[in-house]
Amino acid sequence: MHLSEEQLVWYRYGEAKGAAAIGEHLAACATCRAAYQSLERVLAAVDQMPAPDPGENYAAAVWQRLEPRLQQCRPAQRDEGAVRxxxxxxxxxxxxxxxxxxxxxxxxxxxxxxxxxxxxxxxxxxxxxxxxxxxxxxxxxxxxxxxxxxxxxxxxxxxxxxxxxxxxxxxxxxxxxxxxxxxxxxxxxxxxxxxxxxxxxxxxxxxxxxxxxxxxxxxxxxxxxxxxxxxxxxxxxxxxxxxxxxxxxxxxxxx
Amino acid sequence: MSRPEIGRQEEFRLLVEQHSRALFGLAWRMTGNQQDAEEVVQETFLRAYRSFDRFDGRAQPGTWLHRIAVNCALDLLRTRRHDAGRVELQAVGSDAGDAVPARDTAPGPDRLLLSAEVQRRLTAALGRLSPTERAAFVLRHYQGCPIEEISRELRMSENAAKNCVFRAVQKLREALQPLL
Known part of the structure:
Protein backbone atom coordinates (compact mmCIF):
# COMPACT_ATOMS: atom_id res chain seq x y z
CA MET A 1 0.00 0.00 0.00
CA HIS A 2 1.50 3.30 -1.10
CA LEU A 3 1.11 6.75 0.35
CA SER A 4 -1.49 9.03 -1.21
CA GLU A 5 -0.55 12.28 -2.91
CA GLU A 6 -2.35 14.14 -0.17
CA GLN A 7 -0.31 12.43 2.53
CA LEU A 8 2.88 13.39 0.72
CA VAL A 9 1.82 17.02 0.40
CA TRP A 10 0.92 17.36 4.07
CA TYR A 11 4.05 15.51 5.12
CA ARG A 12 6.05 18.01 3.08
CA TYR A 13 4.28 20.88 4.83
CA GLY A 14 4.65 19.29 8.25
CA GLU A 15 0.94 18.85 8.83
CA ALA A 16 0.42 15.18 8.05
CA LYS A 17 -1.37 12.93 10.47
CA GLY A 18 0.90 10.07 11.45
CA ALA A 19 4.01 11.85 10.22
CA ALA A 20 6.34 9.35 11.89
CA ALA A 21 4.71 6.42 10.10
CA ILE A 22 4.87 8.27 6.79
CA GLY A 23 8.56 8.97 7.34
CA GLU A 24 9.19 5.30 8.05
CA HIS A 25 7.24 4.29 4.95
CA LEU A 26 9.23 6.71 2.80
CA ALA A 27 12.46 5.26 4.09
CA ALA A 28 11.33 1.77 3.17
CA CYS A 29 9.37 2.30 -0.07
CA ALA A 30 11.26 3.35 -3.19
CA THR A 31 8.08 4.15 -5.14
CA CYS A 32 6.73 6.55 -2.54
CA ARG A 33 10.18 8.02 -2.02
CA ALA A 34 10.40 8.78 -5.73
CA ALA A 35 6.95 10.39 -5.67
CA TYR A 36 7.95 12.49 -2.67
CA GLN A 37 11.20 13.58 -4.30
CA SER A 38 9.25 14.55 -7.40
CA LEU A 39 6.92 16.67 -5.26
CA GLU A 40 9.91 18.31 -3.61
CA ARG A 41 11.39 19.19 -7.00
CA VAL A 42 8.14 20.85 -8.03
CA LEU A 43 7.89 22.87 -4.84
CA ALA A 44 11.56 23.79 -5.05
CA ALA A 45 10.89 25.20 -8.51
CA VAL A 46 8.04 27.22 -7.01
CA ASP A 47 10.48 28.53 -4.40
CA GLN A 48 12.77 29.75 -7.14
CA MET A 49 10.14 32.08 -8.53
CA PRO A 50 11.92 35.39 -8.24
CA ALA A 51 10.46 37.70 -5.64
CA PRO A 52 10.65 41.17 -7.11
CA ASP A 53 12.39 43.94 -5.26
CA PRO A 54 10.25 47.05 -5.40
CA GLY A 55 13.29 49.23 -4.77
CA GLU A 56 14.87 50.90 -1.79
CA ASN A 57 12.59 53.91 -1.92
CA TYR A 58 9.42 51.91 -2.21
CA ALA A 59 8.10 52.78 1.27
CA ALA A 60 8.66 56.49 0.62
CA ALA A 61 6.82 56.21 -2.69
CA VAL A 62 3.92 54.41 -0.99
CA TRP A 63 3.70 57.13 1.62
CA GLN A 64 3.85 59.85 -1.02
CA ARG A 65 0.83 58.39 -2.79
CA LEU A 66 -0.95 57.57 0.43
CA GLU A 67 -0.62 60.75 2.42
CA PRO A 68 -3.00 62.96 0.41
CA ARG A 69 -5.66 60.25 0.59
CA LEU A 70 -5.45 59.68 4.33
CA GLN A 71 -7.20 62.91 5.25
CA GLN A 72 -10.12 61.97 3.00
CA CYS A 73 -10.58 58.56 4.52
CA ARG A 74 -10.23 59.58 8.15
CA PRO A 75 -13.33 58.12 9.78
CA ALA A 76 -15.26 59.86 12.49
CA GLN A 77 -15.48 57.71 15.59
CA ARG A 78 -19.24 57.32 15.21
CA ASP A 79 -18.83 56.28 11.57
CA GLU A 80 -16.90 53.14 12.30
CA GLY A 81 -19.87 50.92 11.60
CA ALA A 82 -20.40 52.51 8.21
CA VAL A 83 -16.75 52.18 7.31
CA ARG A 84 -16.75 48.61 8.46
CA MET B 1 -4.78 69.51 10.87
CA SER B 2 -4.97 69.04 14.63
CA ARG B 3 -1.99 68.01 16.73
CA PRO B 4 -3.38 64.55 17.57
CA GLU B 5 -4.08 64.05 13.88
CA ILE B 6 -0.46 64.93 13.00
CA GLY B 7 0.80 62.50 15.63
CA ARG B 8 -1.49 59.83 14.35
CA GLN B 9 -0.26 60.27 10.79
CA GLU B 10 3.35 60.20 11.92
CA GLU B 11 2.72 56.97 13.78
CA PHE B 12 1.07 55.53 10.71
CA ARG B 13 3.90 56.68 8.46
CA LEU B 14 6.29 54.57 10.54
CA LEU B 15 4.09 51.55 9.90
CA VAL B 16 4.19 52.27 6.18
CA GLU B 17 7.98 52.53 6.27
CA GLN B 18 8.40 49.31 8.17
CA HIS B 19 5.92 47.10 6.35
CA SER B 20 5.57 48.32 2.76
CA ARG B 21 8.14 46.01 1.25
CA ALA B 22 6.91 42.89 3.03
CA LEU B 23 3.33 43.66 2.05
CA PHE B 24 4.41 44.21 -1.53
CA GLY B 25 6.03 40.76 -1.57
CA LEU B 26 2.88 39.13 -0.21
CA ALA B 27 0.64 41.07 -2.59
CA TRP B 28 2.82 40.19 -5.57
CA ARG B 29 2.69 36.51 -4.73
CA MET B 30 -1.07 36.68 -4.49
CA THR B 31 -1.85 38.83 -7.51
CA GLY B 32 0.99 37.90 -9.82
CA ASN B 33 1.88 41.34 -11.10
CA GLN B 34 3.47 44.52 -9.92
CA GLN B 35 0.65 46.90 -10.73
CA ASP B 36 -1.95 44.88 -8.83
CA ALA B 37 0.48 44.33 -5.96
CA GLU B 38 1.00 48.07 -5.62
CA GLU B 39 -2.75 48.62 -5.69
CA VAL B 40 -3.18 46.03 -2.95
CA VAL B 41 -0.51 47.72 -0.81
CA GLN B 42 -2.22 51.10 -1.19
CA GLU B 43 -5.65 49.69 -0.41
CA THR B 44 -4.24 47.78 2.58
CA PHE B 45 -2.85 50.93 4.13
CA LEU B 46 -6.03 52.86 3.44
CA ARG B 47 -8.16 50.22 5.11
CA ALA B 48 -5.67 49.99 7.94
CA TYR B 49 -5.77 53.74 8.45
CA ARG B 50 -9.56 53.73 8.65
CA SER B 51 -9.42 51.28 11.51
CA PHE B 52 -6.17 52.53 13.01
CA ASP B 53 -8.00 53.89 16.05
CA ARG B 54 -9.31 50.43 16.79
CA PHE B 55 -5.88 48.84 16.52
CA ASP B 56 -4.90 48.69 20.13
CA GLY B 57 -1.51 47.05 19.81
CA ARG B 58 -2.59 43.70 21.16
CA ALA B 59 -1.76 42.09 17.81
CA GLN B 60 1.54 42.58 16.04
CA PRO B 61 1.19 45.39 13.49
CA GLY B 62 2.73 43.15 10.83
CA THR B 63 0.16 40.42 11.47
CA TRP B 64 -2.67 42.93 11.43
CA LEU B 65 -1.51 44.49 8.14
CA HIS B 66 -0.81 41.07 6.64
CA ARG B 67 -4.43 40.02 7.28
CA ILE B 68 -5.79 43.17 5.71
CA ALA B 69 -3.50 42.69 2.70
CA VAL B 70 -4.67 39.10 2.20
CA ASN B 71 -8.27 40.28 2.12
CA CYS B 72 -7.50 43.18 -0.21
CA ALA B 73 -5.69 40.84 -2.58
CA LEU B 74 -8.57 38.36 -2.47
CA ASP B 75 -11.05 41.11 -3.26
CA LEU B 76 -8.95 42.25 -6.17
CA LEU B 77 -8.52 38.74 -7.51
CA ARG B 78 -12.23 38.10 -7.28
CA THR B 79 -13.19 41.25 -9.09
CA ARG B 80 -10.73 40.40 -11.83
CA ARG B 81 -11.46 36.72 -11.94
CA HIS B 82 -12.45 36.80 -15.56
CA ASP B 83 -8.83 37.66 -16.25
CA ALA B 84 -7.46 35.01 -13.93
CA GLY B 85 -6.30 32.83 -16.77
CA ARG B 86 -4.28 35.65 -18.16
CA VAL B 87 -2.54 36.70 -14.96
CA GLU B 88 1.10 37.09 -15.73
CA LEU B 89 3.79 36.93 -13.12
CA GLN B 90 6.27 39.65 -13.91
CA ALA B 91 9.54 40.34 -12.20
CA VAL B 92 10.17 43.97 -11.40
CA GLY B 93 12.31 45.53 -14.08
CA SER B 94 12.54 42.44 -16.24
CA ASP B 95 10.53 40.48 -18.74
CA ALA B 96 8.45 37.64 -17.39
CA GLY B 97 9.95 35.06 -19.67
CA ASP B 98 13.50 35.16 -18.41
CA ALA B 99 12.97 36.06 -14.79
CA VAL B 100 14.11 32.84 -13.08
CA PRO B 101 17.70 33.06 -12.00
CA ALA B 102 19.50 29.77 -12.42
CA ARG B 103 21.38 28.44 -9.43
CA ASP B 104 24.63 27.84 -11.29
CA THR B 105 26.76 30.84 -11.95
CA ALA B 106 27.24 29.81 -15.57
CA PRO B 107 24.28 27.74 -16.67
CA GLY B 108 24.46 26.05 -20.02
CA PRO B 109 21.96 26.71 -22.79
CA ASP B 110 20.00 23.54 -22.02
CA ARG B 111 19.55 24.60 -18.44
CA LEU B 112 18.51 28.10 -19.41
CA LEU B 113 15.94 26.71 -21.80
CA LEU B 114 14.61 24.37 -19.13
CA SER B 115 14.43 27.19 -16.59
CA ALA B 116 12.53 29.37 -18.99
CA GLU B 117 10.09 26.56 -19.73
CA VAL B 118 9.62 25.82 -16.01
CA GLN B 119 8.98 29.50 -15.45
CA ARG B 120 6.52 29.66 -18.30
CA ARG B 121 4.56 26.65 -17.11
CA LEU B 122 4.60 27.76 -13.51
CA THR B 123 3.36 31.21 -14.48
CA ALA B 124 0.52 29.70 -16.47
CA ALA B 125 -0.38 27.22 -13.73
CA LEU B 126 -0.44 29.91 -11.04
CA GLY B 127 -2.63 32.01 -13.30
CA ARG B 128 -5.11 29.16 -13.58
CA LEU B 129 -5.56 28.78 -9.82
CA SER B 130 -8.80 30.14 -8.41
CA PRO B 131 -8.40 33.17 -6.12
CA THR B 132 -8.94 31.09 -3.01
CA GLU B 133 -6.59 28.34 -4.18
CA ARG B 134 -3.94 30.89 -4.92
CA ALA B 135 -4.43 32.70 -1.62
CA ALA B 136 -4.38 29.47 0.37
CA PHE B 137 -1.27 28.25 -1.46
CA VAL B 138 0.60 31.53 -0.99
CA LEU B 139 -0.25 31.57 2.69
CA ARG B 140 0.84 27.96 3.14
CA HIS B 141 3.87 27.80 0.89
CA TYR B 142 5.40 31.26 1.02
CA GLN B 143 4.12 32.57 4.33
CA GLY B 144 4.31 29.25 6.17
CA CYS B 145 0.86 29.67 7.71
CA PRO B 146 -0.61 26.51 9.25
CA ILE B 147 -3.92 25.31 7.86
CA GLU B 148 -5.79 26.42 10.95
CA GLU B 149 -4.62 30.00 10.39
CA ILE B 150 -5.37 29.87 6.67
CA SER B 151 -8.90 28.70 7.35
CA ARG B 152 -9.34 31.60 9.75
CA GLU B 153 -7.93 34.17 7.34
CA LEU B 154 -9.93 32.93 4.36
CA ARG B 155 -13.02 32.28 6.49
CA MET B 156 -13.47 28.71 5.43
CA SER B 157 -13.40 25.35 7.16
CA GLU B 158 -10.04 23.70 7.76
CA ASN B 159 -11.02 20.96 5.34
CA ALA B 160 -11.82 23.51 2.67
CA ALA B 161 -8.51 25.29 3.28
CA LYS B 162 -6.66 21.98 3.02
CA ASN B 163 -8.47 21.19 -0.21
CA CYS B 164 -7.55 24.57 -1.65
CA VAL B 165 -3.85 24.11 -0.88
CA PHE B 166 -3.90 20.53 -2.10
CA ARG B 167 -5.65 21.40 -5.37
CA ALA B 168 -3.14 24.18 -5.95
CA VAL B 169 -0.21 21.84 -5.40
CA GLN B 170 -1.81 19.26 -7.68
CA LYS B 171 -2.20 21.80 -10.47
CA LEU B 172 1.36 23.04 -10.12
CA ARG B 173 2.58 19.48 -10.06
CA GLU B 174 0.66 18.55 -13.19
CA ALA B 175 2.17 21.53 -14.94
CA LEU B 176 5.77 21.02 -13.87
CA GLN B 177 6.24 17.33 -13.29
CA PRO B 178 6.98 16.44 -16.91
CA LEU B 179 9.96 18.79 -16.81
CA LEU B 180 11.43 17.95 -13.42
Missing part, protein backbone atom coordinates in the same frame (compact mmCIF):
# COMPACT_ATOMS: atom_id res chain seq x y z
CA UNK A 85 -19.70 47.86 6.23
CA UNK A 86 -17.68 48.97 3.21
CA UNK A 87 -15.17 46.16 3.57
CA UNK A 88 -15.98 42.77 2.23
CA UNK A 89 -13.93 41.18 4.96
CA UNK A 90 -15.99 42.72 7.66
CA UNK A 91 -19.17 41.91 5.78
CA UNK A 92 -18.43 38.26 6.27
CA UNK A 93 -17.23 38.75 9.80
CA UNK A 94 -20.67 40.08 10.65
CA UNK A 95 -22.50 37.50 8.57
CA UNK A 96 -23.68 35.45 11.50
CA UNK A 97 -25.02 38.48 13.25
CA UNK A 98 -26.81 39.45 10.05
CA UNK A 99 -28.32 36.00 9.93
CA UNK A 100 -29.72 36.53 13.42
CA UNK A 101 -31.37 39.68 12.15
CA UNK A 102 -32.85 37.67 9.31
CA UNK A 103 -36.12 39.52 9.05
CA UNK A 104 -34.33 42.79 8.38
CA UNK A 105 -31.89 41.14 6.00
CA UNK A 106 -34.75 39.67 3.97
CA UNK A 107 -36.15 43.12 3.40
CA UNK A 108 -32.80 44.66 2.50
CA UNK A 109 -31.52 41.90 0.26
CA UNK A 110 -34.84 41.26 -1.43
CA UNK A 111 -35.30 44.94 -2.09
CA UNK A 112 -31.82 45.11 -3.54
CA UNK A 113 -32.23 42.11 -5.76
CA UNK A 114 -35.72 42.99 -6.84
CA UNK A 115 -34.78 46.50 -7.67
CA UNK A 116 -31.37 46.10 -9.18
CA UNK A 117 -30.20 42.57 -9.89
CA UNK A 118 -33.09 41.65 -12.17
CA UNK A 119 -33.79 44.49 -14.54
CA UNK A 120 -37.27 45.99 -14.56
CA UNK A 121 -38.94 47.73 -17.44
CA UNK A 122 -39.48 51.06 -15.73
CA UNK A 123 -36.68 53.60 -15.58
CA UNK A 124 -34.88 53.63 -12.27
CA UNK A 125 -33.96 56.98 -10.86
CA UNK A 126 -30.27 57.73 -10.51
CA UNK A 127 -28.93 56.46 -7.20
CA UNK A 128 -26.57 58.40 -5.00
CA UNK A 129 -23.02 57.05 -4.90
CA UNK A 130 -23.15 55.52 -1.41
CA UNK A 131 -26.13 53.46 -2.50
CA UNK A 132 -24.21 52.16 -5.51
CA UNK A 133 -21.29 51.23 -3.33
CA UNK A 134 -23.61 49.34 -1.00
CA UNK A 135 -25.26 47.54 -3.89
CA UNK A 136 -21.92 46.59 -5.33
CA UNK A 137 -20.89 45.09 -2.03
CA UNK A 138 -24.13 43.14 -1.91
CA UNK A 139 -23.52 41.84 -5.42
CA UNK A 140 -20.12 40.70 -4.26
CA UNK A 141 -21.87 39.01 -1.33
CA UNK A 142 -24.19 37.11 -3.71
CA UNK A 143 -21.18 36.00 -5.73
CA UNK A 144 -19.38 34.97 -2.57
CA UNK A 145 -22.38 32.99 -1.42
CA UNK A 146 -22.39 31.03 -4.67
CA UNK A 147 -18.63 30.52 -4.53
CA UNK A 148 -18.76 29.29 -0.95
CA UNK A 149 -21.64 26.99 -1.75
CA UNK A 150 -19.65 25.54 -4.63
CA UNK A 151 -16.66 24.97 -2.39
CA UNK A 152 -18.58 22.96 0.16
CA UNK A 153 -20.21 20.86 -2.57
CA UNK A 154 -16.87 20.29 -4.31
CA UNK A 155 -15.35 19.28 -1.00
CA UNK A 156 -18.02 16.67 -0.38
CA UNK A 157 -18.27 15.56 -4.00
CA UNK A 158 -14.55 14.79 -3.99
CA UNK A 159 -14.36 13.20 -0.54
CA UNK A 160 -13.39 9.55 -0.45
CA UNK A 161 -16.15 7.40 0.98
CA UNK A 162 -14.56 5.59 3.89
CA UNK A 163 -15.96 3.95 6.99
CA UNK A 164 -16.36 7.33 8.76
CA UNK A 165 -15.95 10.92 7.61
CA UNK A 166 -16.11 13.86 10.02
CA UNK A 167 -18.21 16.57 8.38
CA UNK A 168 -19.04 18.62 11.46
CA UNK A 169 -17.49 21.82 10.09
CA UNK A 170 -19.20 21.31 6.71
CA UNK A 171 -22.53 20.84 8.49
CA UNK A 172 -22.13 24.10 10.34
CA UNK A 173 -21.02 25.83 7.17
CA UNK A 174 -24.01 24.49 5.23
CA UNK A 175 -26.37 25.55 8.00
CA UNK A 176 -24.97 29.08 7.78
CA UNK A 177 -25.41 29.12 4.01
CA UNK A 178 -28.99 27.85 4.07
CA UNK A 179 -30.35 31.07 5.57
CA UNK A 180 -28.59 33.26 3.03
CA UNK A 181 -29.61 31.00 0.19
CA UNK A 182 -33.24 31.25 1.22
CA UNK A 183 -33.09 35.05 0.99
CA UNK A 184 -31.65 34.98 -2.50
CA UNK A 185 -34.07 32.28 -3.68
CA UNK A 186 -37.11 34.20 -2.41
CA UNK A 187 -35.86 37.38 -4.03
CA UNK A 188 -35.31 35.59 -7.35
CA UNK A 189 -38.79 34.06 -7.19
CA UNK A 190 -40.40 37.44 -6.51
CA UNK A 191 -38.43 38.95 -9.35
CA UNK A 192 -39.83 36.29 -11.68
CA UNK A 193 -36.57 34.55 -12.56
CA UNK A 194 -37.54 30.85 -12.61
CA UNK A 195 -34.14 29.60 -13.83
CA UNK A 196 -32.19 31.11 -10.96
CA UNK A 197 -34.93 30.24 -8.50
CA UNK A 198 -34.71 26.60 -9.56
CA UNK A 199 -30.92 26.49 -9.16
CA UNK A 200 -31.08 28.10 -5.72
CA UNK A 201 -33.90 25.71 -4.81
CA UNK A 202 -31.75 22.71 -5.78
CA UNK A 203 -28.84 24.19 -3.86
CA UNK A 204 -30.98 24.73 -0.78
CA UNK A 205 -32.10 21.11 -0.75
CA UNK A 206 -28.50 19.89 -0.86
CA UNK A 207 -27.41 22.38 1.79
CA UNK A 208 -30.27 21.28 4.04
CA UNK A 209 -29.32 17.66 3.50
CA UNK A 210 -25.76 18.42 4.57
CA UNK A 211 -26.83 20.65 7.47
CA UNK A 212 -29.11 17.92 8.82
CA UNK A 213 -26.71 15.05 8.30
CA UNK A 214 -24.89 13.42 11.21
CA UNK A 215 -21.55 15.01 12.07
CA UNK A 216 -19.86 11.77 11.06
CA UNK A 217 -20.95 10.23 7.77
CA UNK A 218 -20.77 6.59 6.87
CA UNK A 219 -19.62 5.67 3.37
CA UNK A 220 -23.24 5.10 2.32
CA UNK A 221 -24.42 8.44 3.67
CA UNK A 222 -21.63 10.28 1.90
CA UNK A 223 -22.39 8.51 -1.36
CA UNK A 224 -26.06 9.50 -1.05
CA UNK A 225 -25.07 13.17 -0.75
CA UNK A 226 -22.61 12.80 -3.60
CA UNK A 227 -25.34 11.30 -5.81
CA UNK A 228 -27.66 14.18 -4.93
CA UNK A 229 -24.96 16.66 -5.96
CA UNK A 230 -24.21 14.80 -9.18
CA UNK A 231 -27.75 13.95 -10.22
CA UNK A 232 -28.91 17.56 -10.50
CA UNK A 233 -25.69 18.67 -12.15
CA UNK A 234 -25.86 21.36 -9.54
CA UNK A 235 -22.20 22.35 -9.59
CA UNK A 236 -22.39 23.20 -13.27
CA UNK A 237 -25.58 25.20 -12.77
CA UNK A 238 -24.03 27.08 -9.86
CA UNK A 239 -21.03 28.04 -11.98
CA UNK A 240 -23.35 29.41 -14.65
CA UNK A 241 -25.32 31.49 -12.15
CA UNK A 242 -22.16 32.69 -10.41
CA UNK A 243 -20.71 33.71 -13.72
CA UNK A 244 -23.85 35.75 -14.41
CA UNK A 245 -23.60 37.45 -11.03
CA UNK A 246 -19.89 38.18 -11.51
CA UNK A 247 -20.59 39.75 -14.88
CA UNK A 248 -23.13 42.04 -13.22
CA UNK A 249 -20.62 42.77 -10.51
CA UNK A 250 -17.93 43.75 -13.00
CA UNK A 251 -20.06 46.19 -14.93
CA UNK A 252 -19.21 49.88 -14.50
CA UNK A 253 -21.00 51.38 -11.51
CA UNK A 254 -21.39 47.91 -10.11
CA UNK A 255 -24.45 46.96 -12.12
Missing amino acids: SLTLTALFATWRRLALAAAMAVLIVAAFLLGRFWPRPQTVARQPIPEQVRERILLVAVGEHLERSQMILIELANANPGPQLDVSSERQWAADLVGDNRLYRQAAARAGDPAITAVLDDLERVLLEIAHSPSTLSGGELERIQRQIESGDILFKLRVVESKVRRQEEKPNGL
